[in-house]
Amino acid sequence: MTPAISFTRKIVPALLLAAFSVHAAPAPQKPVAQPRLVVVLVVDGLPQEQVTRYRDQFGQGGFRRLLEQGAWFSDAHQAHGITVTAIGHSAVLTGAYPYQHGVIGNNWIDPVTKQSVYCTEDSAHTYIGEETKAGDGTSPAKLRVTTLGDELRYGTGNQAKVITVSGKDRGAILLAGKTGTAYMYMEKSGNFASSTYYMQQHPQWVQRYQAGKPQDRYYGKSWTPLLADSAYVNDARDDIVPARAGARNTFPFAYYSDSGGLDGDYYSRLKSGPFLDELTLEFARAAVDGENLGRNRAGVPDILGVSLSAHDYVNHAYGPESKMSHDHLQRLDRMLAGFFADLDKKVGMDNVLVVLTADHGFANVPEFNETRGIPAKRVDGAQLLQDLNGHLAKTFGVDKLVTTYSLPNIYLDYALAEKNGVSRVKLEDAASSFLLRQDGLAQVYTRTQMETGAVATRMDTLMRRAWNRQLSGDLMVVTKPAWYFGKGAGGTSHGTPYTYDTNVPLMVYGPRWIKPGAYGQYAEVVDIAPTLAHLLRVRQPSASEGRVLTEVVR
Numbered sequence: 001m002t003p004a005i006s007f008t009r010k011i012v013p014a015l016l017l018a019a020f021s022v023h024a025a026p027a028p029q030k031p032v033a034q035p036r037l038v039v040v041l042v043v044d045g046l047p048q049e050q051v052t053r054y055r056d057q058f059g060q061g062g063f064r065r066l067l068e069q070g071a072w073f074s075d076a077h078q079a080h081g082i083t084v085t086a087i088g089h090s091a092v093l094t095g096a097y098p099y100q101h102g103v104i105g106n107n108w109i110d111p112v113t114k115q116s117v118y119c120t121e122d123s124a125h126t127y128i129g130e131e132t133k134a135g136d137g138t139s140p141a142k143l144r145v146t147t148l149g150d151e152l153r154y155g156t157g158n159q160a161k162v163i164t165v166s167g168k169d170r171g172a173i174l175l176a177g178k179t180g181t182a183y184m185y186m187e188k189s190g191n192f193a194s195s196t197y198y199m200q201q202h203p204q205w206v207q208r209y210q211a212g213k214p215q216d217r218y219y220g221k222s223w224t225p226l227l228a229d230s231a232y233v234n235d236a237r238d239d240i241v242p243a244r245a246g247a248r249n250t251f252p253f254a255y256y257s258d259s260g261g262l263d264g265d266y267y268s269r270l271k272s273g274p275f276l277d278e279l280t281l282e283f284a285r286a287a288v289d290g291e292n293l294g295r296n297r298a299g300v301p302d303i304l305g306v307s308l309s310a311h312d313y314v315n316h317a318y319g320p321e322s323k324m325s326h327d328h329l330q331r332l333d334r335m336l337a338g339f340f341a342d343l344d345k346k347v348g349m350d351n352v353l354v355v356l357t358a359d360h361g362f363a364n365v366p367e368f369n370e371t372r373g374i375p376a377k378r379v380d381g382a383q384l385l386q387d388l389n390g391h392l393a394k395t396f397g398v399d400k401l402v403t404t405y406s407l408p409n410i411y412l413d414y415a416l417a418e419k420n421g422v423s424r425v426k427l428e429d430a431a432s433s434f435l436l437r438q439d440g441l442a443q444v445y446t447r448t449q450m451e452t453g454a455v456a457t458r459m460d461t462l463m464r465r466a467w468n469r470q471l472s473g474d475l476m477v478v479t480k481p482a483w484y485f486g487k488g489a490g491g492t493s494h495g496t497p498y499t500y501d502t503n504v505p506l507m508v509y510g511p512r513w514i515k516p517g518a519y520g521q522y523a524e525v526v527d528i529a530p531t532l533a534h535l536l537r538v539r540q541p542s543a544s545e546g547r548v549l550t551e552v553v554r
Contacts, residue, residue: 032512032554034536035353037294039343040305040528042092043332044085044171045312045494047320047361048074048503054329057231061337063507066356069516070509071552073523078360078504081462081478081497082408086119088359088504088525089174089307093147095529095544097465102144103174104468108406111470116406117142120173125197130186132195137169139197140178145543147177148529148536149303154179155538159298163287165192167276167309171359175305183283185276185309190215190267192283205290215270215279216262222252223273225327226334236321236368241490249318249490251327272317274331276310281339294347301536307359308332319365319492353510353535357525361501365492369482376482379440381407383487391434396422402431407485408495409473412447424448431475443478450476462497508552515552523549 051063052074058064066072078088080097082105090096090103098104103119110117120137127138149162162180166172172182181199183192183206191210194202202210225232238250253273257266270276284306287293293302311328318324343352369376385405392401398420403411410431417427428446435444443459450467454460463476479485484493494501506523508514513535526546533540534548 034301035510035513036296036301036351037288037343037347037353038301038303038532038536039352039354040092040175040303041336041354041356042089042171042175042305042307043311043356043358043505044168044307044309045315045360045362046329046358046505047500048076048358048505049361049500050320050325050329051505054326057227057330058333059337061340062333063336063356064333065337065340066354066507066509067518069511070354070507071514071517071519071549073506073519073521073549075520076357076504076506076523076525077499077502078358079462079465079502079524079526081459081464081466081476082495083360083497083501084495085168085312085359086170086174087466089171090143091525092357092359093149093175093177093305093529093532094143094145094541095148095526095546096145096541097526097545099465099468100145100543100545102142102468102471104466104471105406105409106170108409108471109404109411109473114404114411116404120170122197125195127186127193127195128199128202130191130193131188137173137184138195140173140176140182143174143177146541147175147180148532148538148541149175149180149305150177151533151539151541152301152303152536156298156300159296160300161291161293161296161302162305163291163293163303164305164307165280165283165287166305166307167271167280168307171307171309172305175307180303180305183287185271185280187268187271188264190262190270190279192279203290205286209283209286209290214282215267218255218270218275219262219266220254220256221275222254223275224252225323226330227327232323232326235323235326236319236365238323240368240371241318241322241365247317247490251323271310272313274310274328274335276313277308277332277335280306280308281335284339285342288343288346294343294351315362316491316493319368320362321364321368350512353513353532354508355528355532356505356507356509357528358504360494361499361504362494363482363484363492363496363498363500365490366482374482375480377440378486378488379438379479379483380487381405381485384435384438385410387438388431388434392427392430395430396420396427398422401427405473408477410475410477412474414474428474435475435477440479440483441477442480445476445478447474459497462502508549513554515554517552519551521551 086106118135122139122141125138126132152160164172164176165183167185169184172184176182366376389402432444531549
């Protein structure tokens with residue numbers, strides 16, 4: 001028996017080891033090369049529902065290419081409670097929420113000066129070759145965290161290039177981060193320019209682009225519908241959407257100036273239609289050539305960020321249900337098709353990774369909602385705060401307990417209240433109770449609630465993410481669904497934690513790295529930065545809280 005036992009002890013483990021080696025150690029696979037160029041597209045003010053509502057009319061090379069050949073998340077959200085341009089753009093490449101990144105709105109109240117400040121203003125810097133007014137956006141000084149571009153440049157010894165362009169200064173600056181380079185549209189001249197934060201003078205390729213004056217070619221031209229009349233049959237009638245003072249609310253829209261010449265009046269009007277986006281993408285093409293993007297001699301990836309601003313202007317003026325918004329999206333689709341075709345020629349789309357999202361969605365125009373039996377109105381913020389101050393003065397016998405506001409943030413004078421024997425909690429409770437009795441308001445959050453961190457509902461979570469301890473107000477006010485802060489007649493807005501404002505497109509295209517398909521999983525815009533960091537093999541941005549979208553990564 002002994003020989004048999006010895007044989008078994010020697011041979012069987014050897015066979016097992018051989019079998020384990022065969023199955024557990026496959027030949028190593030060569031890693032997939034990194035993208036040479038990452039293109040991040042942000043369509044300002046594009047709700048997800050517009051993509052699905054109009055997708056059958058898209059051409060072959062733009063949105064349809066991303067939807068059918070890329071990964072598309074139908075349940076993607078800007079997952080914070082104040083859905084405005086600056087916060088939405090900050091989320092894209094920081095992967096962070098306002099409570100950390102510090103951009104709590106387009107504007108907010110400075111806690112020291114008690115004055116309104118703009119998200120990208122920086123008096124230490126000016127536009128290059130352009131007029132710079134107080135409050136103009138010139139640097140990312142108020143952004144408190146890093147972006148994906150910052151981490152990519154750090155990880156490559158600053159050899160990677162990060163270039164961004166937008167029709168709005170905040171759209172470009174907050175994508176560029178601390179170490180990228182931002183270019184923004186100048187409504188006085190129609191140029192795209194940078195600021196002295198980034199450089200002292202423009203590179204030659206920018207100077208050549210500006211010398212060509214492409215913005216002047218639209219003078220005297222009109223924006224007319226792209227498609228046949230039958231394509232717009234389900235859009236809201238023009239007469240339901242009241243025109244803002246001095247503005248048209250029906251096609252055609254002509255681009256000119258009252259002076260009859262090329263001036264700031266004309267260049268400003270270009271913002272409210274498709275020609276601004278044409279110019280933005282044309283400048284992006286010039287950046288690809290001028291900076292040799294995607295063909296970096298160091299062999300490292302580059303980032304091109306493009307924020308397309310015109311859709312936001314159109315939706316503000318006419319609403320996402322309008323014929324104008326519908327037509328603009330179709331025109332943008334064709335613009336993207338041409339842009340992708342050019343990238344294919346210059347870089348090769350098999351070397352390019354594309355992400356498309358939006359900074360926020362949009363509410364329908366109140367007048368349109370009312371035709372559908374949905375209660376909706378505008379809430380006059382100035383009147384609301386005047387009434388609140390009056391109520392608090394009557395309740396406590398103290399005037400001006402509300403110091404200022406930048407809705408949805410309201411700032412209280414705790415020191416004045418306590419000096420007059422009114423506790424902080426009593427002041428907050430009295431203000432909150434009054435506000436909740438006003439038309440159009442659904443919820444009020446107090447500083448005490450925010451500091452204790454109590455979270456019971458999804459809205460609580462979204463608003464808590466949007467509240468920054470050092471910068472935000474002592475009260476945060478949420479309107480009822482379909483209502484928004486504004487006054488007068490015409491147009492609509494955004495900024496709430498409701499789905500029509502949070503649900504935005506999230507599309508990722510790059511066949512070598514991304515598994516195409518329609519994904520119903522919940523996703524957030526803050527997931528973009530960690531996903532791209534994973535694919536680029538760099539450190540995630542410093543305050544990133546998103547997840548890697550592993551379900552779409554090859």
